[in-house]
Amino acid sequence: MGSRRDYYKDPNAPKANSLVPGGSALVVDSGGAVLMQRRGDSGNWSLPGGIMEIGETLEQCVIRETKEETGLDIEIAGLLGIYTDPAHVIEYSDGEIRQEFAITFYGRVTGGQLAVSHESTEVRFVRPDEMASLPVHPTVRLRLQHHFEQRVQPYLG
Template sequence: MGARRDYYRDPNAPKANSLKPGGSALVVDEAGRVLMQRRGDSGNWSLPGGIMELGETLEDCVIRETREETGLDIEITGLLGIYTDPEHVIEYADGEVRQEFAIVYYGRAIGGEIEVSHESTDVRFLSLDELSGLPVHPTVRLRLQHHQERSNLPRLE
């Protein structure tokens, strides 16, 4: 097993023992492509994001994590949704089993240049059609589907 393993609606999933607030950015370029990173720990394509640290807002966390993971500076432009499904847990090699708690913001690139971080093997803007044939976790596909539906209201899942 890599550093993490995601379980989604799996009756054999381990019981969660942790809950930490996290956030992600859904950044779209002028061509409608979404900023994605290929995670080094799972091989899946995912939105940039991470866990909030003491002393920062969740918006600050998403801006920081996006810069660290993709090289791009962003500004927050809206809210896609709040994702807290207890049937999505992430098991880490150290024994932590974290229940999903992710708030996904819309963001816009305002500077920087795309670069791969120590957490990813690739970073680029991809169309939704391109993503349909790539490894993407079902919970990230759900977020992309919500984006594609373009609802004006934040999603609560």
């Protein structure tokens, strides 16, 4: 796996050269803890997700990526929001500089067993009171904030 560096509202960020549709899952357990993985490439805690492959819907992508990254089977249960902030760019070691394009769905666990993937160093349900002390990118914190606000309508941004 290559390295990545996130830039957010950084005037010195490199100019994006790529726009790729991606998605993530916000999955909550019965106690209100959120399914998260600690990324191997950045060390940040993040929601499971990834980019679409040809031949699949975004919902299928999020279900597949969640299974690959956490070991859990989920079903899509709703839409948290659409996140397309051009102020968030991600630079990869291969020269790709991607502008954020991510749709975050609510997911519900239907099976599987929690397991760490090659992309992460830890996978678990993180309690809301732990969030502030963990390394979490501001764009992921925004998604968590929208979840905890119990918004009636999906975020569009």
